[in-house]
Amino acid sequence: MSQSIIDQAQSIGLQILPYLTKWYSVIILTGLIYLISINLKNYINAKRLGCQNPPFFKLAGFTGVPALLEVVKRKNDGRLADYADEVFEVYNSNAIYLNVCGVLKIIFTIDPENIKAVLATQFNDFSLGTRHAHFAPLLGDGIFTLDGNGWKDSRAMLRPQFAREQIAHVKSLEPHVQILAKHIKSNGFNTFDIQELFFRFTVDTATEFLFGESVHSLYDQKLGLEFPNDIPGRENFATAFNVSQKYLATRTYMQSFYFLTNPKEFKECNKKVHHLAQYFVNKALAMTPEQLDEASKDGYTFLYELVKQTRDPKVLQDQLLNIMVAGRDTTAGLLSFCVFELARNPEVWAKLRKEIIDNFGEGEDSNVDAITFENLKKCKYLKAVLDETLRLYPSVPVNFRTATRDTTLPRGGGKDGTKPIYIPKGSTVAYTVYKTHRMEEYYGKDSRVFRPERWENMPRLGWAYVPFNGGPRICLGQQFALTEASYVIARLAQMFTTIESRDDTYPPKKCIHLTMNLEDGAFVGMK
Incomplete structure (x- = not known):
């Protein structure tokens, strides 16, 4: 030049x-x-409107970015749920807020009245906001990602699939329980991670319920078992599904900056998950009505019933994967946290075993056929154990909604926390159920202690206990998850006398993807 x-x-x-x-x-x-x-x-x-702001979250500064980065960091460290607990203790308030660049308001709340407003009484004032963009690469247009008419249509389509007669069929779980038990017994009384087995177990039961065939991830070389079917992409599915959800969670906590999380690994894992789902969808769509009825005669299959309502392959794939998140991850997390606490509380395990054995026998004398949906509901201490597990470890510890119009929350503002909070249109409200479930006001001085007996005379809690959300979007599959978890715990109580904790870390680190599980696994010995 x-x-x-x-x-x-x-x-x-x-x-x-x-x-x-x-x-x-x-x-x-x-x-x-x-x-x-x-x-x-x-x-x-x-x-x-007589509103006042709650305490300002000082770490956020003007941009709010430092707080969002801290949230992602704590999530990656397995300490996000406990961090939220600590922050509310520091501010001694049931609500705090921050601003993003002085424009977007984000409110964090643990107040049951605010949760009730967001999920029920002011339901139309809030939406999922950018959740569709966060989740769409994996889950597409499904019941967990859609708002408005799309969500209403999805719920109307899926509600019949969770009718009582469907969730009452527990017999299909038994073959998978038998394989799970083989894995446990193969360890002797040595230390192993039962959470890893529970996630494989629930992917096996969920794919059978949803797709009509299980991927049988529990069949492996350790047991010397050959796969009973040939499903393309089976070997990649469970791992890819886990990795994809990890990225979805990061996208969620990055809020408006979600697009910064879209790496090659995320895209490749989504493709693997979609490949397997498309295999089952195409197989179902190729069947005649007579073939569908024949395939369903020995048990209920979610996909086959859904095909009777729509033949759109994209709708079928998206709804199946949306339900897979709930049907697999929530149950695996519930089972893992439950056994983690039972191993640390031998007196609870002994009391629970007695109830199960009194009702259904043990060992060779087990009356497995008697373990039905109706009979499981009669086991009050088993129910208390699961309720206490969900209290301390709710499947979704933090959730979000976005204001669709200028609105308010009933409490949390002002110095005494009794004033309403103004919520401008576009603001995010994050409700932290994990902390709500630990409030001494509702659960007493020992609110952080695993004690199922508290449920024997528990007063009505209302919105202070929401393990399955609430309002119009309350979880459709809650009875399905509770029935499966109840059945598995009951069978383990029949087959094993001792669960011993092999983990000294307490409270445990918690991994929060779309749902919560133990960050480092649940290490126990069982015999």
Whole structure:
């Protein structure tokens, strides 16, 4: 490049610099005016409605980015749930808030009345916000990602699939329990991670219930068992599903910055999950109505019933994967946390075993046929054990909603926390059930202690206990998950006399993807 050309470029640059500076000034001024006007509008509206802000989360600063980064860091360290617990203790409040660049308001709350407002009494004031964008690469357009009419249509389609007669069929679980027991016995009384087995167990039961065939991930070389069927992509499915959910969780906690999390590994794992789901969907769509009826005669299959309502392969794939998240992960997490605590509390395990044995026998004298949906519901201490597990370890410890209009939350504002909080349109409300379930106001001084006996005379808790969400979006599959967990715990109590904890870490680190499980596994010895 000649010196003359360089000189010309510098001359042009000097000429346009004043114009650029002018435009930068206009942009900055416009931004300031917008920022001032929106905050003034919110201040006036809040004043008119008698609202006051809760304590400000100081770590967030002006941009809110440091707080979001800290949340992601704590999530990756397995300490996010306990971090939220600590923050509310520090501020001694049932609500705190932060702002993102002075515009977007994010409120965190543990107050049952606020949770009730978001999920029920003011349901139409809130939506899933950007959740669809967060989850769409894996889950597409399903019941967990859609709002409005799309969600209503999904719920209407799926509700019949969770009728009592469907969830009452526990006999299909027994073959998988037998393989699970073989794995446990193969360890002798040595230390092993039962959570890893539970996740394989629930992917096996969920794929059988949803797709009509199990991927049989518990069949492995350790037991010397050959796969009883040939499903393409089976070997990659469980791992890919886990990895994809890990990325979805990070996208969720990054909120509006979710698009920064979209690596190659995420895309490849999504593709593997979709490949297996498409195999089953295409197989079902190729069947005649007579073939579908024949395939269903020995047991209920979610996909076969869904095909009778829609033949859109994308709708079928998305809804199946949405239910897979719930049917597999929540149950695996519940079972893992339950055994983790039972191993640490031998007196609870002994009391639970007695109830199960009194009702269904043990060992060779086990009356497995008597372990039905109806009979499991009669086991009050088993129910208390699962309720206590879900109290301390709710499947979704933190959840979010976005305001669809200017609205309020009933409590948490002001110095005494009794004033309503103004929620501008577009604001995010995060409700932290994990902390709500530990509030001494509802659960006593020992609220952080695993004690199933508290449920024997528990007063009505209302929205202080919401392990399956609440309101119009309450979990459709809660009875399905509780029935499966009850059956597995009952069978383990019949087959094993001792569960011994082999983990000194307490409280345990918790992995939060779309649902919660133990970060490092549940290490026990069983005999």
